Amino acid sequence: MENLLSLIETGVAEISNFLWTYLLAGLLVVGGIFLTIRLKFFQFRFFGHVLNKTIGQIFKKNRHEGTITPFQAFTSALASTAGATNIVGVPLAIALGGPGALFWMWAVALLGMATRYSEILLGLKYREKNEDGVWVGGPQYYIKKGLGWDKVAIIFALCLMLEAFPSVMVQTNSIATQMEGAFGWPTAITGIFLTIIVGAIIFGGIKRIGKVTDKFVPFMVVTYVLGCLIVILANITELPNVFALIFQHAFTPISAAGGFAGAAVAQAIRWGIARGLYSNEAGLGTGPIAHAAAQTDHPSKQALWGIFAVFIDTIVICSATGLAVLSSGAWREVGADNASSMISVAFGDIFGEQFGGTFIAIFLLFFVMTTIGVLIFYGEKQAEYLFGLKASKWLRVVYILSVYLGAIGGLQFLWQFLDILLAAVVLANVIPILFMNKEIKAITEDYVERIYYGKGGKPKVQLFSDESTDHHKVSNE
Known part of the structure; x- marks a missing residue:
């Protein structure tokens, strides 16, 4: 039996590696380039406007149709990306792909801005109200209503619904083991704590999620980035060499040094792109689910938050982590098997070993709480699309129970399928987006x-689809 499980795990790992190294990397890069050109480099030409219409208007009230404010929609979506992937995932990418992986993170982020913008725009256009009067949307809606690809919409929803289980368990296990190492807390205690807190958040729906994230997420992001900046400034003389390593080894192999095992260019590309996507989720289709509930009068207006989200998540937070790890030398001291502790080592060199570990553990705890809440929301929205509102509320309970299971290391075999499920979700989302490029372009041109x-004047294109309630269930297809 053990041999069979080992063979399955090896097979799953090989399939996952192939998908992310070649197929998905190519699709995301080529898709990002295509959309960037199609939109006439919108994310670069109008970046100042993006900043003005996002963070420049955080406190501006509006009375447009929607369930939560644009900023709450942004922080809800950011909550699922900012966290463990930024703090733990970036060091892992550097450990396995070398400093050059950071370059490929940046590249996929710059291109991913167009992808993220496009999917949120479509999510707003094809959103609708559910039985509770709450605005819902996402790839499953624009794939079905925009292209008529019912089966692809079902595949997307089903894969994302299933993917939420291992995602939640990996997140909770990561923080439970971190808290055990930092404070000696038993994983079961952390699991119970997270289950109670996440349950309290998620049972309040998207409104409560928005109210929690718009307070926690900005504070956590700013504090964490400031901590990284202190580490970087303390090692400021290393920065020229760090940037040289990043750009040089994005295109050339790097040999082993200290605890670092060395990396080929393919590894730098594979881990940089994969972790970049994991971090900002551009192309994954999760952003439109949160943003569909936003109060807005134009799809492009809310989609600007998608560009800003990728910038904050990857260009700011991931870069802060990467530069702290590289400038401090922690990437050479810590091996790949313990890559998650790199940032703690980097902080420990400046603030003291005990404080460094405690600081990162506490931040991971708060980041993971909001991340898990949003992941469960994404999962239950897929169940709502597939089976109806009542079924989604029952699944919510199962998701919350998986929080505890993940913390104590339960059902680890399922975790192996996370990358493959994510690959299916990306394929089912990105390909339809590319087919809908004319709509994306037309709505963007109307906004500009x-x-x-x-x-002014009347829109030259249809900005929103029929807003009447249109419930999707597999049984009614």
């Missing part, structure tokens, strides 16, 4: 002409 340049 009527709102950015202030020409």
Whole structure:
């Protein structure tokens, strides 16, 4: 039996490695380039406007259709990306792909801005109200209503619904083991604590999630980045060499040194792109699910938050982690098997070993709490699409129980399928987006002409689909 499980795990790992190294990497990069060109480099040309219309208007109230504020939608989506992947995933990418992996993270982020913008735009156009009067949307809706690809919509929803289970368990196990190492807390205690807190958040729906994330997430992000900046400034003389390593080894192999085992260019590309996507989720289709509930009068207006989210998540937070790890030398001291502790080592060199470990553990705990809550929300929205609102509320309970299971290391065999499920989700989302590029372009041009340049007038394209309640269930297909 053990030999069979070992063979299955090896097979799953090989399939996952192939998908992420070649197929998905190519699709995401080529898709990002295509959308960037199709939108005439929108994310670069209008980046100042993006900043003005996002963080520049955080406190501005509006009375447009929606369930939560644009900022709450942004922080809800950011909550699922900012956290363990930024703090733990970046050091892992460097450990396995070398400093060059950071370059490929940046590359996929710059291109991913167009992808993230496009999917949120479509999510807003094809959103609808559910039986509770709450706005819902996401890839499953625009795939079905925009292209008529019912089966692909079902595949997306089913895979994301299933993917939420290992995602939640991996997140909770990561923080439970971190808390055990930092404070000696039994994993079961951390599991009970997380289950209670996450349950309290998720049972309040998207409104409560938005109210929690718009307070916690900005504070946590700013504090963590400031901590990284202190580490970077303390090692400021190393920065020229760090940037040289990043750009040089994005295209050339790097040999082993200290605890670092060395890496080929393919590894730098594979881990940089994979962790970049894991971090900002551009192309994964999760962002539109949260943003569909936002109060807005134009799809592009809310989609600007998608560009800003990728910038904050990857260009700011991931870069802060990567530069702290590289400038401090922690990446050479710590081996790949213990890569998650690299940032703790980097902080420990400046603030003291005990404080460094405690600081990271506490931040991971709070980041993971909000991340898990949003992941469960994403999963239950897929169940709502597939089986109806009542079924989604029952599944919510199962998801919450998986929080505890993950913390104590239960059902670890399922975790092996996380990358493959994510691959299926990406394929089912990105390909339809590319087919809908004309709509994306038309709505964007309408926004630029009527709102950015202030020409006003009536929209030249249909901005929103039929807003009447349209419940999707597999049994009714």
